[in-house]
Amino acid sequence: xxxxxxxxxxxxxxxxxxxxxxxxxxxxxxxxxxxxxxxxxxxxxxxxxxxxxxxxxxxxxxxxxxxxxxxxxxxxxxxxxxxxxxxxxxxxxxxxxxxxxxxxxxxxxxxxxxxxxxxxxxxxxxxxxxxxxxxxxxxxxxxxxxxxxxxxxxxxxxxxxxxxxxxxxxxxxxxxxxxxxxxxxxxxxxxxxxxxxxxxxxxxxxxxxxxxxxxxxxxxxxxxxxxxxxxxxxxxxxxxxxxxxxxxxxxxxxxxxxxxxxxxxxxxxxxxxxxxxxxxxxxxxxxxxxxxxxxxxxxxxxxxxxxxxxxxxxxxxxxxxxxxxxxxxxxxxxxxxxxxxxxxxxxxxxxxxxxxxxxxxxxxxxxxxxxxxxxxxxxxxxxxxxxxxxxxxxxxxxxxxxx
Amino acid sequence: xxxxxxxxxxxxxxxxxxxxxxxxxxxxxxxxxxxxxxxxxxxxxxxxxxxxxxxxxxxxxxxxxxxxxxxxxxxxxxxxxxxxxxxxxxxxxxxxxxxxxxxxxxxxxxxxxxxxxxxxxxxxxxxxxxxxxxxxxxxxxxxxxxxxxxxxxxxxxxxxxxxxxxxxxxxxxxxxxxxxxxxxxxxxxxxxxxxxxxxxxxxxxxxxxxxxxxxxxxxxxxxxxxxxxxxxxxxxxxxxxxxxxxxxxxxxxxxxxxxxxxxxxxxxxxxxxxxxxxxxxxxxxxxxxxxxxxxxxxxxxxxxxxxxxxxxxxxxxxxxxxxxxxxxxxxxxxxxxxxxxxxxxxxxxxxxxxxxxxxxxxxxxxxxxxxxxxxxxxxxxxxxxxxxxxxxxxxxxxxxxxx
Numbered sequence: 113x114x115x116x117x118x119x120x121x122x123x124x125x126x127x128x129x130x131x132x133x134x135x136x137x138x139x140x141x142x143x144x145x146x147x148x149x150x151x152x153x154x155x156x157x158x159x160x161x162x163x164x165x166x167x168x169x170x171x172x173x174x175x176x177x178x179x180x181x182x183x184x185x186x187x188x189x190x191x192x193x194x195x196x197x198x199x200x201x202x203x204x205x206x207x208x209x210x211x212x213x214x215x216x217x218x219x220x221x222x223x224x225x226x227x228x229x230x231x232x233x234x235x236x237x238x239x240x241x242x243x244x245x246x247x248x249x250x251x252x253x254x255x256x257x258x259x260x261x262x263x264x265x266x267x268x269x270x271x272x273x274x275x276x277x278x279x280x281x282x283x284x285x286x287x288x289x290x291x292x293x294x295x296x297x298x299x300x301x302x303x304x305x306x307x308x309x310x311x312x313x314x315x316x317x318x319x320x321x322x323x324x325x326x327x328x329x330x331x332x333x334x335x336x337x338x339x340x341x342x343x344x345x346x347x348x349x350x351x352x353x354x355x356x357x358x359x360x361x362x363x364x365x366x367x368x369x370x371x372x373x374x375x376x377x378x379x380x381x382x383x384x385x386x387x388x389x390x391x392x393x394x395x396x397x398x399x400x401x402x403x404x405x406x407x408x409x410x411x412x413x414x415x416x417x418x419x420x421x422x423x424x425x426x427x428x429x430x431x432x433x434x435x436x437x438x439x440x441x442x443x444x445x446x447x448x449x450x451x452x453x454x455x456x457x458x459x460x461x462x463x464x465x466x467x468x469x470x471x472x473x474x475x476x477x478x479x480x481x482x483x484x485x486x487x488x489x490x491x492x493x494x495x496x497x498x499x500x501x502x503x504x505x506x507x508x509x510x511x512x513x514x515x
Numbered sequence: 516x517x518x519x520x521x522x523x524x525x526x527x528x529x530x531x532x533x534x535x536x537x538x539x540x541x542x543x544x545x546x547x548x549x550x551x552x553x554x555x556x557x558x559x560x561x562x563x564x565x566x567x568x569x570x571x572x573x574x575x576x577x578x579x580x581x582x583x584x585x586x587x588x589x590x591x592x593x594x595x596x597x598x599x600x601x602x603x604x605x606x607x608x609x610x611x612x613x614x615x616x617x618x619x620x621x622x623x624x625x626x627x628x629x630x631x632x633x634x635x636x637x638x639x640x641x642x643x644x645x646x647x648x649x650x651x652x653x654x655x656x657x658x659x660x661x662x663x664x665x666x667x668x669x670x671x672x673x674x675x676x677x678x679x680x681x682x683x684x685x686x687x688x689x690x691x692x693x694x695x696x697x698x699x700x701x702x703x704x705x706x707x708x709x710x711x712x713x714x715x716x717x718x719x720x721x722x723x724x725x726x727x728x729x730x731x732x733x734x735x736x737x738x739x740x741x742x743x744x745x746x747x748x749x750x751x752x753x754x755x756x757x758x759x760x761x762x763x764x765x766x767x768x769x770x771x772x773x774x775x776x777x778x779x780x781x782x783x784x785x786x787x788x789x790x791x792x793x794x795x796x797x798x799x800x801x802x803x804x805x806x807x808x809x810x811x812x813x814x815x816x817x818x819x820x821x822x823x824x825x826x827x828x829x830x831x832x833x834x835x836x837x838x839x840x841x842x843x844x845x846x847x848x849x850x851x852x853x854x855x856x857x858x859x860x861x862x863x864x865x866x867x868x869x870x871x872x873x874x875x876x877x878x879x880x881x882x883x884x885x886x887x888x889x890x891x892x893x894x895x896x897x898x899x900x901x902x903x904x905x906x907x908x909x910x911x912x913x914x915x916x917x918x
Contacts, residue, residue: 163577170573170800174566185768218790225789365588365795386628387621391794392768397573 148469149503154299154446155494160417161363162401162410169401176400187382189216189370190395196402197370205331205342207354212375215382216390220329220357220369221247226381227290227325227353227371232257236289239277239322241269243449243478243487245299248292248327252480259480260288266440268305269293271312278320288322295343297330297445300478300489304443307340314346324352329369332361332411334444335419349374353381358398360446361411367391368398418446418493421500425492428501432508434515439490446493452486456514462488464510470503551872552906557702557849558897563820564766565804565813572804579803590785592619592773593798599805600773608734608745610757615778618785619793623732623760623772624650629784630693630728630756630774635660639692642680644672646852646881646890648702648730651695655883662883663691669843671708672696674715681723691725698746700733700848703881703892707846710743717749727755732772735764735814737847738822752777756784761801763849764814770794771801821849821896824903828895831904835911837918842893849896855889859917865891867913873906 173192188194194214201207217223224247232238234256240248242261252259260281262273274291281288293313295305305313317324326343344354349372357369368390371381389395401407425448429439436453452458462474473491475484492500576595591597597617604610620626627650635641637659643651645664655662663680666673677694684691696716698708708716720727729746747757752775760772771793774784792798804810828851832842839856855861865877876894878887895903 167570167574167577171570174570218794222790363796367794367796387625391621391770391797393766393770394794394797396768
């Protein structure tokens with residue numbers, strides 16, 4: 113069906129920006145198909161998408177639970193998926209929770225959207241990392257929030273800045289409606305917030321009574337380093353909404369994610385979810401896939417695969433970047449954040465690169481304020497090794513010319 | 516996992532009422548499991564749920580479209596499903612449309628919800644059939660609509676009443692925001708609006724510039740009689756949002772439906788759908804299932820099966836109902852509507868029946884106003900033949916005692 117495929121390629125650009133590219137360089141799949149190096153987006157590697165295991169899980173799920181897989185399901189989500197997720201969260205994240213603490217959503221992006229709808233009234237203050245996921249930037253703006261940005265460095269959220277923002281608000285007699293944090297392999301910076309800072313974040317949020325939205329979409333894709341406790345666990349599950357997704361460890365098209373929180377918050381989030389329980393059929397398939405060990409095995413495979421991709425990109429950057437350019441060295445996830453000298457404008461650079469078939473994600477789209485003009489995000493998840501090397505070489509030449 | 520199953524049985528009651536039972540008698544699956552005759556709800560027959568064909572379709576879909584089935588998808592819905600649906604709608608409903616005229620939703624219930632969100636501001640007038648689907652009753656109330664009811668008889672929507680309501684509004688200088696119609700095997704009355712009345716409805720709506728929401732969830736389940744054109748077709752696709760679902764002809768758990776309308780309306784509905792494109796994975800499976808002929812074959816099977824169930828219930832009613840009780844004789848769908856003499860209160864009756872393990876759906880929940888106290892809906896889709904016969908016999912005795 114070539115015609116439909118091409119039409120879809122153009123449409124995909126809108127959706128990719130939901131979870132991936134900056135608004136300054138929204139990719140279209142036509143760009144992807146024609147690109148020399150698609151270093152933008154947050155697309156999983158299509159060569160690693162599970163296929164046979166998903167078919168097998170479908171057969172298994174309908175065998176065991178056929179009647180219920182094909183009937184209407186409960187609002188908070190399919191019970192088999194909730195049970196399988198609770199086991200996974202306990203085993204992998206060290207999160208102890210009950211069924212009433214979970215809501216199954218259409219991906220983590222929907223979970224963030226529901227939290228925003230629950231917590232943000234127009235004019236409210238939201239405290240957010242900056243740079244951060246472009247989808248959150250757009251959502252907070254859409255809700256009319258006044259965003260106070262807190263910068264991110266190699267140890268994660270800048271907690272001194274957070275403390276200052278909270279004190280500032282308190283002095284004005286104001287309270288933030290939420291604090292939005294991506295603690296592991298942050299999108300877009302790739303950095304991870306240290307254990308020590310996490311303790312401080314939880315203490316500050318508790319002191320100022322600010323709910324934390326912990327967006328942990330990339331949790332399972334750790335390649336190096338020790339894993340710090342989740343903010344949810346450190347806060348004993350109080351005033352934290354912990355979010356995750358199957359988009360990165362299984363497949364984006366399965367469109368399943370979760371929010372974990374106290375039972376009352378889950379009930380309120382569920383009430384906002386007007387379309388009822390998320391896809392019972394897909395949920396049953398994902399539950400079986402999780403329960404029969406495929407998820408764990410697939411995560412191991414992805415870690416090996418993506419670790420190597422990351423290393424290829426880091427080596428390419430070492431080889432090709434001119435003096436004065438700095439970048440992060442992520443312990444997991446999909447992204448590397450590059451900071452250039454102030455003399456290089458990233459939007460102009462991104463345009464020049466795109467004309468040569470190399471896509472990067474320009475910095476401004478990741479900020480709530482007008483910032484990021486000398487920064488950009490690279491993604492190593494989608495391109496092949498050769499595409500990474502060639503693309504980074506071209507990037508190095510283009511930056512050098514502008515210094 | 517017995518504990519999770521039992522918890523889910525209790526939770527299911529909330530969701531069943533979304534598409535089935537009246538609010539006065541929300542069933543729980545515990546009731547279903549323990550009932551003598553579950554004549555409530557709008558549950559499909561679990562013995563007719565497709566299983567092997569769904570697994571086969573999953574394999575086929577991932578074979579052909581594996582990469583895309585597991586990636587992010589476009590906002591309006593999976594292109595393969597849209598294409599398959601356009602073919603089906605042209606072949607079965609005689610609806611000619613293009614991809615830009617379709618939005619894939621999480622069931623027809625979500626489509627109705629999006630239309631309500633788009634068209635209804637608090638205080639707006641909505642014209643609705645009464646009785647009607649309980650979900651619509653709740654949704655219009657939730658949006659703060661002022662509902663003008665139009666009654667339904669054996670030929671469907673009462674168009675003389677509709678005309679009077681529209682004239683009344685015009686005289687007050689007001690315009691209705693929408694007109695909600697279920698033209699085929701209406702939920703809950705089971706009746707079908709005639710071709711002549713459909714022409715008049717379309718003409719009146721056009722004259723008064725009122726958008727029509729055509730909820731056609733049961734279209735494919737026709738057992739007898741000729742099929743009248745859809746309102747959408749009669750209106751040349753102008754100012755009509757036509758809705759359908761896979762819940763009745765495939766499986767409720769696949770949670771897929773559609774809205775068909777002019778391109779601008781589809782774009783506006785899509786913008787309201789905050790969770791992005793509906794379940795790419797489930798959509799690919801349903802697309803394959805539709806494309807490879809399984810949908811058509813399954814519909815034939817369901818028609819044969821449900822026609823027989825309807826006939827068993829009609830015969831049982833003929834045998835068991837006392838003088839003065841009337842009921843509809845549906846040409847399709849799941850429901851029969853029963854009207855009793857004014858001396859019998861249906862809420863008390865339903866309670867007495869439930870105590871004996873027989874569930875019916877009491878009338879009041881299907882009305883926007885305080886009505887329906889001597890009416891109820893029966894569903895023949897879920898119970899076995901024996902359960903139908905025994906349940907109707909018990910119903911007959913209980914009604915007789917109250918006359």
